[in-house]
Amino acid sequence: MLIGVMSDTHDNLPAIRKAVELFNKEGVDLVIHCGDYVAPFVKKELSKLKAPLKGIFGNNDGEKEGLRQALGVEDEILELNVDGIKIAVLHGTDERIVRAFARSQLYDIVIRGHTHKYEIVEFGRTILLNPGEVGGYVSGIKSVAFIDTQKREIKILNLETGEPLGFMSL
Template sequence: MKIGLLSDTHKKVEYSRQVIDHLLAEGAEFLIHCGDIVKEEMLQQLKTCGKRYVAVYGNNDPHLAAVHNRYSLVQEPHYFKLAKTKFKLMHLPFYMAPDAQIVLFGHTHTFECDFKNGTLYLNPGEACARSKPVSECAMLEITDDTFGVTQYSRPLEEETFHARHFSFERESA
């Protein structure tokens, strides 16, 4: 299964749309937003993209509680199962215990991909290009044997995303 990951879109509606469109073009079957959505329009983009999705509140999202029931919006840490894999989704990297096979987070605006003791810790970076002139996202591909991660980054002066690949062997159940 291919899962598109984005985080920290903040007020950059255009960058959010570009990231979602890119992830869909790369075959994403499910989308996950790791928080700091900021604008309801980003949630609308996720809702209307034609794929299932989930988004977690970030520290800049309390005002979105007013529209909570319109979207697949969850509190952190949020545990769920997808592709026979246990996930923990959060925005703030405060609950980094290895109590899921995959721990997804945002907030730092920095791509992170670390596999420790059977747990994949993954931050897709910033879609908003606030800390650096690059918009980022990631694709997580889950198979029976591996977790594959592709980091995508697009310098703002370019139209295409660049890819970097990582692969980790899953522990047998």
């Protein structure tokens, strides 16, 4: 299965459109959003995804009821088991909680957002993945990640240039 991962879209509709186009072009089977959509009107672009969207709330998602209705967002933490790979998704506002999830070794991958900085870090048998930010407002770099459960690899790409920003084998 090919999973597209995005975070911190912050209402940037042109950047969201670009991410959706890339995910559709690559034929992802699932898209994970790590929070900070911000407002329900992002549905305009996210509804163009060909794959199902699963996501969690971020600290800037003030219109929670609207996001629930528009996108089906329900929780602040999401647990998935995809092709035998255990995944936890959280926004990551509290660094202690993020590190606790990673150090718990209960998951193969812990996916987080919030910092707007892309990274792939190993914690024992667990990989901590931050796809960076789609919005590009803080770091100036718009990025997304892909998890390929068959090839057992994770990669982060610059959304503007397609340039690889990070890679790790599972």
